[in-house]
Amino acid sequence: MTSQQHRMRLKRPALVAAAALTALAAGAWVAPGAESAQASTAAKPKLKLIAASKSVTLDRWEGEPGVYLDLGTYVTVDDVPLEFKVTRKSYKDPVVAKQIIRDGTSTHTRTLPAGLVKNFSGLPGFLNVSIKNAAGQEVTKSKGTFCPNNASGRIRPDAPATSKYPESCSENPFTLGSVWGVEKGWASNSSTVDYDKPVDLPAGEYTAKVSVAKKYRDLFGIPDNRPTIKVTVRQNSDGGGEGVSSRSSAHHGAGHGAHSGHSAAHYGPRGAEAPTPPALSHALEVRGMAHHLGDGPGHTDGSRIAPALKANTGRPTGRAGVPANVPKPDLRSLPAWGIAVTDGEEGDVPGKDYLAFSANVWNAGPAPLVVDGFRSPGAELMDSYQYFYDADGKQVGYTPSGTMEWDPRVGHEHWHFTDFASYRLLSADQTQQERSGKEAFCLANTDAIDYTVKNANWHPYNTDLSTACGERNAISVREVLDVGSGDTYSQYRPGQSFDITGLANGTYYIQVIANPEKRLQESNLNNNISLRKVVLGGAPGARTVTVPPYDLVDAP
Numbered sequence: 001m002t003s004q005q006h007r008m009r010l011k012r013p014a015l016v017a018a019a020a021l022t023a024l025a026a027g028a029w030v031a032p033g034a035e036s037a038q039a040s041t042a043a044k045p046k047l048k049l050i051a052a053s054k055s056v057t058l059d060r061w062e063g064e065p066g067v068y069l070d071l072g073t074y075v076t077v078d079d080v081p082l083e084f085k086v087t088r089k090s091y092k093d094p095v096v097a098k099q100i101i102r103d104g105t106s107t108h109t110r111t112l113p114a115g116l117v118k119n120f121s122g123l124p125g126f127l128n129v130s131i132k133n134a135a136g137q138e139v140t141k142s143k144g145t146f147c148p149n150n151a152s153g154r155i156r157p158d159a160p161a162t163s164k165y166p167e168s169c170s171e172n173p174f175t176l177g178s179v180w181g182v183e184k185g186w187a188s189n190s191s192t193v194d195y196d197k198p199v200d201l202p203a204g205e206y207t208a209k210v211s212v213a214k215k216y217r218d219l220f221g222i223p224d225n226r227p228t229i230k231v232t233v234r235q236n237s238d239g240g241g242e243g244v245s246s247r248s249s250a251h252h253g254a255g256h257g258a259h260s261g262h263s264a265a266h267y268g269p270r271g272a273e274a275p276t277p278p279a280l281s282h283a284l285e286v287r288g289m290a291h292h293l294g295d296g297p298g299h300t301d302g303s304r305i306a307p308a309l310k311a312n313t314g315r316p317t318g319r320a321g322v323p324a325n326v327p328k329p330d331l332r333s334l335p336a337w338g339i340a341v342t343d344g345e346e347g348d349v350p351g352k353d354y355l356a357f358s359a360n361v362w363n364a365g366p367a368p369l370v371v372d373g374f375r376s377p378g379a380e381l382m383d384s385y386q387y388f389y390d391a392d393g394k395q396v397g398y399t400p401s402g403t404m405e406w407d408p409r410v411g412h413e414h415w416h417f418t419d420f421a422s423y424r425l426l427s428a429d430q431t432q433q434e435r436s437g438k439e440a441f442c443l444a445n446t447d448a449i450d451y452t453v454k455n456a457n458w459h460p461y462n463t464d465l466s467t468a469c470g471e472r473n474a475i476s477v478r479e480v481l482d483v484g485s486g487d488t489y490s491q492y493r494p495g496q497s498f499d500i501t502g503l504a505n506g507t508y509y510i511q512v513i514a515n516p517e518k519r520l521q522e523s524n525l526n527n528n529i530s531l532r533k534v535v536l537g538g539a540p541g542a543r544t545v546t547v548p549p550y551d552l553v554d555a556p
Contacts, residue, residue: 043103045082045182047220049127049190049212050074051227058201062237066198069129071229073210074187075146075222076155080104082148082220083165083181084112086120087452091174091551095119112219120175122147126216127190130209131201131231139206140199143213144192148180152188159185166458170448172360172488173555174334177452203235311372311478316385322397326388327367327455328523329481333421333512334360334449335532337555338490341543342497353543354497355534361421361514362449362486365456369443369481369520371417373404375474381405382477384417386520402519404479406472415469415477416442422516423491425498426531428507434498442469445485456484505537 052072060067075082083100097117101108118124126146132138147169154160165181182188190210211226322328338358363369367389373382382404388397404415420443425434445460460482469477481487491497498510514528522528538544547556 043080044101044221045080045184046078047082047222048076049210049222049225049227050076050187051210051229053229055230055232057232057234059234059236060201060203062235064198066200067233068193068195069131069142069199069208070189070191070193071129071208071210071231073127073190073227073229074152075148075182075190075212076187077182078155078184081165081181081184083179084148085109085177085179085452086117087177091553094552116215119173120170120178121145122169122180122192123216125213127192128211128213131199132207132209134205139201142199144190146188146190146192148182148188150189150191152182152186154185155187156185159183164458166448166451168448172334172447172449172486173337173553174360174550175447175449177450177484178448179451179458201231201233203233206231206233311374311476312387315374315383316387316398320385320397320399322388322399322521326390326396327365328388328521329367329369329483330364330523330527331361331369331481331514331520332364332527333514333530334362334486335530335550335553336423336510336512337532337547339510339532339534339545339547339556341500341536341538341545343541351541352499352501353540355425355500355510355536355545356491356497357423357510357532358488358490359421359423359510359512360447360449360486360488361481361512362447363481363483364450364453365483366454366523368457368483371401371443371479371520373415373417373477373479375476382415388521399521401521402517404477415474417479419517419519420487420515421489422513423496423498424511424513425500426509426511428509430509430511430531433503433508434500443479443481444487445480445482446488447486448484449486451484453484457482458484460485500536500543501540503536506535508534508536510534 050073052074056070056072058067058069080101080103083102084097085100086095086097088095094115095117096114097112099110099112101110116123122145124145125143127144128141129144130138130141149166149169151167152163160183163181163183163186165183166179169180170178208229208231209226210229211224212222216222217224336357336359338356340356342354342356343352370387370389371384372387373384375382384401384404385398386401387395388399390396402418404417407416422435424432427433450456451458461480469479489496510532512530512532515522515525516528518525532550533548535546535548536543537546549555
């Protein structure tokens with residue numbers, strides 16, 4: 001069993017046991033530190049750290065190096081929501097986090113201290129965790145990042161029935177804007193589980209003490225509560241899983257989290273053990289892996305305009321056309337990341353070296369990309385059409401957009417929209433060297449790239465390739481890329497990754513092109529191409545790749 005399978009079968013009762021929070025009292029507000037005079041007059045969210053249970057049991061699976069510390073601690077929020085807007089102007093600019101304070105009658109903003117928030121994964125160093133053994137000796141301690149969008153639940157029955165905030169914090173290194181929030185009367189799981197760094201706790205009894213770091217207590221007026229939790233680590237030798245998502249793979253995102261510096265190692269079936277993916281937010285972990293890898297059948301899809309799983313009932317009729325003033329999507333490519341040298345991993349050819357990478361095309365809006373495919377009886381391809389809607393959601397136009405093809409390969413087995421993106425490896429002078437064979441995709445909103453753009457949908461349906469990409473006998477399908485979200489594919493298989501066996505060492509560029517044939521109608525076609533510099537080195541069979549930072553983003 002792979003470590004990925006272990007992660008997928010972890011039980012998270014604390015993440016879904018919202019009812020356990022209803023009896024917990026809220027703490028008193030303590031005035032935060034310096035902020036604008038205007039914001040200081042507004043009502044403020046009342047925060048408190050609590051534990052849903054006095055004890056937890058953690059499984060240590062046979063063959064795994066440790067356990068994952070999900071202790072079931074929550075940050076409760078009351079009086080007004082806890083909300084943040086986190087942005088950066090460009091990759092040359094630092095991340096700026098602002099707290100949005102909504103008291104029902106007015107909205108105020110205060111900027112968090114510069115450098116406090118460094119990326120879009122949450123508030124770093126928020127939670128202090130100390131674990132002691134039965135003898136009272138501290139055996140491990142850690143600091144955890146708090147993602148307000150983590151799995152959450154209501155703490156009282158009159159709280160809002162649903163949360164308007166997104167369900168995760170972005171781990172994509174090229175995210176541009178995020179919204180974090182917890183509704184009033186709700187609580188968000190504060191535990192950070194780093195799946196690359198399990199804690200080495202042998203089976204036995206422990207005591208965990210959890211607290212909020214002083215800088216955050218002072219900033220948000222959080223009482224100094226320090227819940228104590230009894231921890232039982234249970235050795236589990238069960239080799240079976242609980243049903244792994246068809247999207248999971250031991251080779252997920254080759255290179256994600258695998259680099260301690262800029263120089264990537266060589267790994268694959270004949271190299272070192274393939275790396276594990278970075279930590280995912282709990283909301284994404286319980287929903288399944290968020291990035292494309294392997295695809296799979298039996299999925300669901302939707303958008304704000306189109307309900308899940310439902311394409312139009314028939315081909316569009318009347319003359320094709322797009323009104324001049326209709327909102328259109330804006331597809332943009334992100335620089336490649338997760339870059340590493342492999343020997344093909346699956347379906348490799350002995351003696352070959354491949355350059356694997358992850359790439360994302362996202363939709364900056366203001367309209368979703370909605371594409372329906374229709375199949376004529378007995379046809380091998382579907383005809384695809386892009387649809388357009390006015391501000392009220394009424395369909396006002398359509399245009400042919402190419403085809404959809406059935407991908408019969410194991411791990412795919414559904415309909416792919418053709419010519420959505422293409423990838424090329426360019427030489428130092430940026431002339432073409434090699435082209436990836438991957439250009440057809442089943443669209444999914446795998447990554448929240450910028451939820452601050454106009455019409456961004458914070459709750460897209462298809463976030464883990466649970467899409468309406470159809471079975472072999474499907475007569476029609478609908479695929480959607482919603483506003484603010486992007487679609488990540490990890491190119492690690494031969495034909496998708498670049499064969500670098502015969503390439504000389506030196507500087508190259510990975511080029512990602514969105515909408516390469518311009519078959520999709522967009523509001524802007526001038527931002528569809530991105531480049532990421534890489535430097536190849538090493539010897540055949542032991543090639544290396546060094547990935548310089550992209551402006552301020554250091555993500556090999």
